[in-house]
Amino acid sequence: MSSTTEAKNRLDAHVREIIQWHFSPETGCPFWLEKAAQLGWDPRKEIHSYEDLRRFPPFEDEWLRGGPVRRWIPKGLADKPAFVFETGGTTGVPKSRVAIEDFRIDYEMFSDTLPDQYFPRGSNWLMLGPSGPRRLRLAVEHLCQHRGGICFCVDLDPRWVIKLIKMGFMEELERYKAHVIEQAVTILGAGHDIRCLFTTPKLLESLAEELENRGTSVREAGITGIFAGGTEFTPQYTRFATEELLGDGIYLTPTYGNTLMGLACSRPVCAADGYKISYYAPQPRAVIEVVSFDDPNRVVDYGKTGRVRLTTLTKETFIPGFLERDEGEREPPYEKYPWDGVSGVRPFRKLAAGTTVGVY
Secondary structure, eight states: OOHHHHHHHHHHHHHHHHHHHHHSTTTOOHHHHHHHHHHSSOHHHHOOSGGGGGGSOOOOGGGGBSSOGGGGSOGGGTTSOOEEEEEOOSSSSOEEEEESSHHHHHHHHHHTTSOTTTSOTTOEEEEESOOSSOHHHHHHHHHHHHTTOOEEEOOOOHHHHHHHHHHTOHHHHHHHHHHHHHHHHHHHTTTOOEEEEEEOHHHHHHHHHHHHHTTOOTTTTTOOEEEEEOTTOOHHHHHHIIIIIIOTTOEEEEEEEETTTEEEEEOOOOGGGTTOOEEEOOTTTEEEEEEOSSOTTSBOOTTOEEEEEEEEESSSOEEEEEEEEEEEEEEOOOSSSOSOEEEEEEEOHHHHTTOOOTTO
8 A cells, every 4th residue: 555545544533523522412522513503414424534525615714703612612621721813913803713622732843843853852942933823933933842952032023023024114113123133132042041043044044144133043053953934935945045045054944834734744845856845734634735826626737837726634633625815836745745735835825915924
């Protein structure tokens, strides 16, 4: 049996388990139990494979806005301490995801992909990214703790960054960015023996430039491993970062993730492949497909462009067929991740004109 077939069988078995959990009266999620009463059919009896999930009506973005958020907590987990993480929220009510252990599990899985040579066990981290009601800060902190280190964080409000951009207050934006980078430089120079860094492409560039202005570099500051994320990652940026910003001795691993998916890891990025970045979701806990712009139930051919469609399949969260605000090209499976991936991730063209990227 091929690895692709084995992965597909594991996914189908996982789908059946998650459907039983979320739609059983004893363990189910109040939101989905209510929806099931309106479907006219029982998902526990009729969903047998991943493809069967297409029977659900389109998942509406607005369902994630507003409360009560406890409708998303399965009865089987109702006695557990819960977190609420937000996404968006620059205007209007932000989307929310209630979480219990998922963010820890996702980042422990990601930890297994990091090379210890560059991300040494027991080393300290700097979290140079969004703070506030986002999953990212707590998740990176847990990743650091899981690997035996202590995490240092800066204070950064991406909603304020986006507001400044939309208002055209670019001078204010530069001052705020300088404020954030100053926090990072202060921490790196305080003798905390920080070896690992999470940041976004734009902040990485600003940090490298500021350190250079001060006569030093990211490498000389002690950093050997950088975990970064954001749709600003392009082959051009990756080459620039590798050759100009960082130099030898620093490992840079791009990731594609969000509050609903967890983390999609990339294939090793190398010059021989033109610095192409291909991401693979943490299947079977999450699945990403690249689907037609005209028909979200039709997956495009390999190499073709489409919109990213996400399905989240954990005991905490079941979200079938969520259309992301991103597009990209469908990539074939490969040895380490024997399922489909996506490359060239960028804002979805129909929304791009109204999308402000901000710190990412």
